Amino acid sequence: xxxxxxxxxAYREPDEMxxxxxxxxxxxHWGLQFGAGYVVPEVKVAPEAGSERSKxxxxxxxxxxAEQAAGRAVDIGLPAFLLEQEHVYQQTHFPxxxxxxxxxxxxxxxxxxxxxGIKCGLRQTVGDTRLEERGGLRGTDYxxxxxxxxxxxxxxxASDIAAETMGGKSVLDYGSMxxxxxxxxxxxxxxxxxxxxxxxxxxxxxxxxxxxNPAGDxxxxxxxxxxxxxGGLLGKDFSHTGAALARAISAARSLVAVECGxxxxxxxxxxxxxxxxxxxxxxxxQEGKNAVCAHADVMGNLTCQVADVWSNxxxxxxxxxxxxxxxxxxxxxxxxxxxMNTAIQTGNAKILRDLYTLTDKYRDPQGTLLAYxxxxxxxxxxxxxxxxxxxxxxxxxLECSKVITEAYDAKKLMLTRFELDSLxxxxxxxxxxxxxxxxxxxxxxxxxPKRIPTFDPKSYGx
Amino acid sequence: MTLDWESRExxxxxxxxxxxxxxxxxxKPEDDKDVKKNMPPKEPFRELALAVIHGDSDRAREATxxxxxxTPPLDVIEKGLSKGMDAVSALYAKGAYFxxxxxxxxxxxxxxxxMADAKLGKAREKKGTVVSFVAExxxxxxxKNLVVMFLRSNGYEVVDLGRDVPNxxxxxxxxxAKPVMLTGTALMTTTMTNFHHVSDxxxxxxxxxxxxxxxxxxxxRDFVESYDMGVYGVxxxxxxxxxxxxVAGKTWKDMRKEYPKIxxxxxxxxxxxx
Numbered sequence: 001x002x003x004x005x006x007x008x009x010a011y012r013e014p015d016e017m018x019x020x021x022x023x024x025x026x027x028x029h030w031g032l033q034f035g036a037g038y039v040v041p042e043v044k045v046a047p048e049a050g051s052e053r054s055k056x057x058x059x060x061x062x063x064x065x066a067e068q069a070a071g072r073a074v075d076i077g078l079p080a081f082l083l084e085q086e087h088v089y090q091q092t093h094f095p096x097x098x099x100x101x102x103x104x105x106x107x108x109x110x111x112x113x114x115x116x117g118i119k120c121g122l123r124q125t126v127g128d129t130r131l132e133e134r135g136g137l138r139g140t141d142y143x144x145x146x147x148x149x150x151x152x153x154x155x156x157x158a159s160d161i162a163a164e165t166m167g168g169k170s171v172l173d174y175g176s177m178x179x180x181x182x183x184x185x186x187x188x189x190x191x192x193x194x195x196x197x198x199x200x201x202x203x204x205x206x207x208x209x210x211x212x213n214p215a216g217d218x219x220x221x222x223x224x225x226x227x228x229x230x231g232g233l234l235g236k237d238f239s240h241t242g243a244a245l246a247r248a249i250s251a252a253r254s255l256v257a258v259e260c261g262x263x264x265x266x267x268x269x270x271x272x273x274x275x276x277x278x279x280x281x282x283x284x285x286q287e288g289k290n291a292v293c294a295h296a297d298v299m300g301n302l303t304c305q306v307a308d309v310w311s312n313x314x315x316x317x318x319x320x321x322x323x324x325x326x327x328x329x330x331x332x333x334x335x336x337x338x339x340m341n342t343a344i345q346t347g348n349a350k351i352l353r354d355l356y357t358l359t360d361k362y363r364d365p366q367g368t369l370l371a372y373x374x375x376x377x378x379x380x381x382x383x384x385x386x387x388x389x390x391x392x393x394x395x396x397x398l399e400c401s402k403v404i405t406e407a408y409d410a411k412k413l414m415l416t417r418f419e420l421d422s423l424x425x426x427x428x429x430x431x432x433x434x435x436x437x438x439x440x441x442x443x444x445x446x447x448x449p450k451r452i453p454t455f456d457p458k459s460y461g462x
Numbered sequence: 463m464t465l466d467w468e469s470r471e472x473x474x475x476x477x478x479x480x481x482x483x484x485x486x487x488x489x490k491p492e493d494d495k496d497v498k499k500n501m502p503p504k505e506p507f508r509e510l511a512l513a514v515i516h517g518d519s520d521r522a523r524e525a526t527x528x529x530x531x532x533t534p535p536l537d538v539i540e541k542g543l544s545k546g547m548d549a550v551s552a553l554y555a556k557g558a559y560f561x562x563x564x565x566x567x568x569x570x571x572x573x574x575x576x577m578a579d580a581k582l583g584k585a586r587e588k589k590g591t592v593v594s595f596v597a598e599x600x601x602x603x604x605x606k607n608l609v610v611m612f613l614r615s616n617g618y619e620v621v622d623l624g625r626d627v628p629n630x631x632x633x634x635x636x637x638x639a640k641p642v643m644l645t646g647t648a649l650m651t652t653t654m655t656n657f658h659h660v661s662d663x664x665x666x667x668x669x670x671x672x673x674x675x676x677x678x679x680x681x682x683r684d685f686v687e688s689y690d691m692g693v694y695g696v697x698x699x700x701x702x703x704x705x706x707x708x709v710a711g712k713t714w715k716d717m718r719k720e721y722p723k724i725x726x727x728x729x730x731x732x733x734x735x736x
Contacts, residue, residue: 049685052652088652089599131601131626166601173604178569179562225604229561233481236554237561354463361465363477373465411470414482418560454624 003197003259007386010281014376017274017306018349019340023281026213026263028121028159029106030113032080034265035283035308038344040121041337042268042285042311043069043330044084048318052090055097062101065317065326066108066122072327073118078334080119082265082285082309083109084162092127092149093142099152106157123160123215124153125267132170137195137459150203154210161207162267164220167195168253170454171444172222172246176229176238181245181397181426182433186444188222189249189393190437194460196256204261216262216282218270219250227271227366232296240298241404241415241423244369245430248400251275252382252393258282268311271299274370275396277306278379285309290332293325299367302360305353306372310337362413365404365423374403390437394430401427491515494558497549506533507542510574514546515553517566519573526574535578536586543574547615551699555727561608568615588619590642590709592701593635596625597646600653605676608698609645616702629656633663636671642708645674645701647681654681661689672714674704683731693717696732700725 010023022035034040051061066083073081085091085105091098102124109120126149129142137143150161168191175183196217207214218224223246229235230243251272258264264282266273268291273284284307289300291313297303304310312329322328343352353372360367368374381399385391404423407413415423434440445462449455467473491497492515502508506529513522522543529538550567553559559567579586592613596606603625613620621639623631636644648654657675664670675686676695683694691714695701703725704717717724721732 046650047652049652049655052655088650090652093599128601129599129626133624134626169601173607177561177565177604177607179560179566229604233479234557236557236559239560351463354465357465358463358467359476362467362473363479371465412466414479416481416485417488418485419481 003201003256005259005387006255006279007383009278009376009379009383011278011376014278014373015350017278017372017376018353019304019307020344020349022264022277022283022308024263024283026265026283028213029157029211030109030121030159031117031119032082032121032159038080039307039337039340040080040082040309041078041330041333042082042084042123042309043326043333044086044268044312044314045069045317045326045329046086046314047088048316052088055094055100058090058097059100059104061317063104063108066105068324069326069330070108070112070118070120072323072330073334074112074116075327076331076334078118078330078338081330081334082121082123084123084125084311086125086314087127087149089127089129092129092146095145095148095152098124098126098149099156102153102158103156110157121159122157123162124158125162125164126150126153128163128166128221130166132456132459133454136456137167138198147202147206150206154207154212158212160213160215160265161203162215163199163203163217164267164269165195165199165217166221167199167460168192169221170452171448173225174448174452176226176246179238179242179422181242181429182444183448184226184246185249185390185393185397185430185433186440186448188219188246188253190390190441190444191460192219192222192250192253193256193389193393196253197260200257200260200262213264214257214262216264216266217254217257218267219254219272220267220269222253223247223250223272224269227297228295232298233364239419239422241365241419242426244365244404245397245400245426247272247366248275248369248378248396249393251378252389252396255279255382256389265309268309269295269313271297271303271366271370274306274372274375275379275382278372278376279383283308285311287311287313290329290336293329298364299360299370301356302367302370304336304340304356310340362407365413365415365419368404368407368413369400377403388437390440391435394433397430398427401430491549491553491558494553496552496556500545500548500552502541502545506538507545510538510542511546511549513574514543514567514571515549517563517570519566519570522570522574523577526577530578530581535582538578539575539586543571543578544617547571554699565611568611571615589617590705591619591621591639592643592645592705593621593623593632593639593641594645595623595627595632595635597648597653597656598628599626599656600648600650601625602649603647605647605649605698606645609647609674609676609695609701612699612702613705616705618702618705629659629663632660633667636664636669637667641671643672643674643705645676645695647676654685657686657692658689661691665690670714672704672708672717674701687718690714693721694731696729
């Protein structure tokens with residue numbers, strides 16, 4: 001059966017979008033709400049290397065992360081926080097590990113909530129252990145263990161379930177390494193969207209049996225990989241204009257989780273979330289300047305602009321001079337959230353939002369795209385073709401190109417020759433693509449299966 | 463407030479786009495002075511090299527077809543295609559070429575090389591064999607694919623084991639292929655520890671060879687040097703220099719000591735070894 005598709009925006013104008021406010025707030029365990037008028041700080045800590053040697057060690061490790069985060073939250077007077085555990089391979093591959101780790105962390109959070117009244121949430125992000133070249137993405141043991149892991153986490157106290165699925169990655173990787181925008185569009189916009197529908201229909205169904213939000217899915221393996229490869233201003237592995245196009249395309253893909261019933265808060269590393277929020281009004285997590293432990297992005301302030309949850313992305317579990325990392329990085333996100341919440345309470349939120357945005361709007365074309373006024377335009381292009389995953393992804397990329405070109409022509413955004421040339425080249429390819437999904441898919445299927453050995457069309461019903 | 467600066471001068475204390483500020487004039491790649499120095503002056507080699515430099519697979523196919531009509535296949539590869547790839551490496555190292563340029567050039571080179579190999583009719587002698595894998599439990603393989611591409615286009619036979627490879631399979635492949643070097647990549651903290659296990663398992667088998675370990679985020683020099691045989695790879699394209707050093711008889715201990723010298727450039731991560 002088909003899924004609901006967005007053909008309208010959730011907001012009438014970009015100015016309605018604001019941090020801490022979502023059109024459709026979400027409630028979670030232990031008194032926490034997302035998008036309900038305040039920003040929630042989030043902390044995420046990767047288990048120490050070696051802790052995967054046994055289930056017992058991993059459970060203790062996760063419990064300790066929760067204890068250290070909650071302890072610091074109370075120590076510095078945070079009213080609320082979200083703890084996220086992104087699964088390492090073993091936590092999803094052995095679903096009982098994921099369940100036991102969730103239970104240990106939920107018990108810690110519940111204890112702090114009961115004792116101090118602090119509002120807490122627990123997000124568990126399952127790993128995508130499927131590989132196209134290992135029997136495909138559907139119906140394998142790896143696929144089934146993900147479903148089981150989601151269930152174990154939901155059953156054992158997770159307030160939110162998220163994922164970073166890898167559908168379309170083989171084609172996207174091929175495209176990003178060769179500057180092939182058609183492959184990027186096919187990988188993220190078509191294949192990614194198909195796999196998201198398969199994955200999230202099931203995830204939503206599982207979560208509905210428990211008191212657990214199906215939160216959503218970011219294009220970490222796609223648009224973030226491209227952003228990572230593009231690197232800083234002096235990076236020479238991928239153009240930043242190309243990274244912006246991939247990001248716009250990813251919004252059309254990440255929207256699919258919500259269309260399947262995901263409620264948010266969408267995951268932090270989805271820089272495309274501003275666009276998705278404009279379409280469906282769900283709360284979003286974001287990361288930026290307090291995620292320097294994980295990413296060197298070029299829009300550290302801008303991403304605060306409409307965030308409902310503010311995250312550190314990820315950090316190793318270790319000791320810093322200021323204490324163990326769960327506490328240190330929650331402190332960093334906690335103080336930033338406190339600034340945003342102060343702005344909300346004093347009526348200055350829109351001023352602060354615009355300061356965040358303007359800081360990075362022209363630092364890089366990726367910031368130009370994601371500035372909330374421009375993101376709103378791209379969202380509009382997506383819903384115009386909302387019923388067709390391919391056409392809306394293509395429309396997103398073309399609108400992104402327009403936004404960047406206009407900023408460049410108006411001499412607001414400076415571009416290198418390489419950035420400008422690649423933008424023009426990609427735009428010309430996008431403009432020349434067919435206006436019928438079937439034709440586009442047929443053309444791609446004639447080319448990419450033979451070029452990319454790991455691409456498994458059957459995984460997408462093709 | 464508005465969402466725009468009144469003038470770009472207002473932004474000078476907020477950000478600077480250094481990539482735009484330092485960008486040099488546009489030149490054709492073949493006009494770069496380092497490329498010019500090493501370009502084959504005569505045809506058909508010059509056209510073969512140019513096809514690779516421009517990352518044009520169709521042009522490489524045509525140029526190779528033409529060249530093979532009058533030139534021995536080995537010369538087509540070594541005096542033409544490989545010279546083009548050397549130029550591409552130089553352009554990439556100095557920042558004039560970007561990764562997609564390199565990949566397209568490598569694709570063009572492989573088109574020509576496969577045609578020359580077919581004409582040769584027998585297995586061409588390779589510089590050596592390298593085994594490449596992504597750590598068990600890790601699906602991120604862009605790094606590994608880059609390493610494989612650089613090694614293959616520089617004349618190495620690569621046994622590509624893929625991603626999420628069980629440690630035992632890595633050891634079996636090493637025993638079977640007897641490589642000059644093993645490369646492992648990982649993105650995640652909890653998968654990179656497999657490098658350690660692979661090292662221990664190889665030691666038990668009495669095998670010693672450099673394990674070029676690299677990856678995102680977590681994989682750093684201190685970690686890679688915490689197990690025997692580990693050599694921290696800073697850039698994917700350094701794999702070819704390390705493999706050349708292995709062929710020349712350098713051990714993993716030599717590589718740790720001489721890394722900047724072997725790769726021929728300043729490497730911040732090995733600043734204490736300059």
